[in-house]
Amino acid sequence: MESAELKNQRLKEVFQRKIQEFRTVCYVLTGYQIDITTENQYRLTSVYAEHMDDSLLFKASGGVVGSGGSMQLMETDFSRTLREMVDLHLHHQKSIPAFLSAVTLDLFSRQTTV
Amino acid sequence: MESAELKNQRLKEVFQRKIQEFRTVCYVLTGYQIDITTENQYRLTSVYAEHMDDSLLFKASGGVVGSGGSMQLMETDFSRTLREMVDLHLHHQKSIPAFLSAVTLDLFSRQTTV
Incomplete structure (x- = not known):
């Protein structure tokens, strides 16, 4: 026993x-820390975030992620500052990886040009 | 029992x-599938890869990842095709996240312009 x-x-x-x-x-x-906040909800924090609570929240809907379910960006204070990238990469190109990559490069360039 | x-x-x-x-x-x-191949070695495959075996191999050296250890890109057939991005983002900017983001955006743009 x-x-x-x-x-x-x-x-x-x-x-x-x-x-x-x-x-x-x-x-x-x-460059992203992924936290599972509640069921089917994921918080991403960039290693290059300018403020500790700048995070992106994604919610899986319509089933389990990876088997037909889809991911949606939830609005946060931080996501509201990324309107152009949201429009281009999420709404137009429909690519979360392209969106998160653009955010990384944007945050990185802000960090290194200050 | x-x-x-x-x-x-x-x-x-x-x-x-x-x-x-x-x-x-x-x-x-x-956009990256991460596989732990052997101890301290990680293979990344992009969702936008043009060929199934286009993958990037990283090796952690000098201790456990995240506690002082560092990550190094190992040479693969695929990595040799990314010379410019390796030079700019890894050698010059010293940012793996910026490198992987640039690769994602590059692969994505190739996919959508064909």
Whole structure:
């Protein structure tokens, strides 16, 4: 009994480490920290954000992400400052990756030109 | 005993789902599928890749990612085609997120102008 619970505990630790590794790699490479806030809702914070609470909120709707569901950008104070990029990349090009890439390059250029 | 093992099994399933959710969200939002190939080595494949095996390989060196370790782009057939972006964003600006963002926008624009 005790050994099964120990195994259980070790398993939890292994998985926590694995998830943490994945989040960190995602952050270091793509520049976005992804937090799962509530079910089907994800908060992205850029490594180049100018203010700590500048974050983007996406909500998955119409089913599980990746199997027919779609993602929608929710309005936040920060997203309202990105009107042009929202229009071009989300509304016109319909590409979240292109949008987030443009935001990264924009924030990066602001940081390095100050 | 059986109940502890059942619990164990359920735990495994919950964590596998959680990791899978995280990978999928990362892919849908940032446009990069991240695979952990071997220890400290990560393969990124863009949703806009022109060929299935166009991938970027990063290796973490000098310790655990996120705690002082650094990431390095390894040479692949695909990375050799991105010389200018490697020079500008990795060597000059020293920003992996800016590099990956530029690659995303470049691949996206190639896809939509064909």
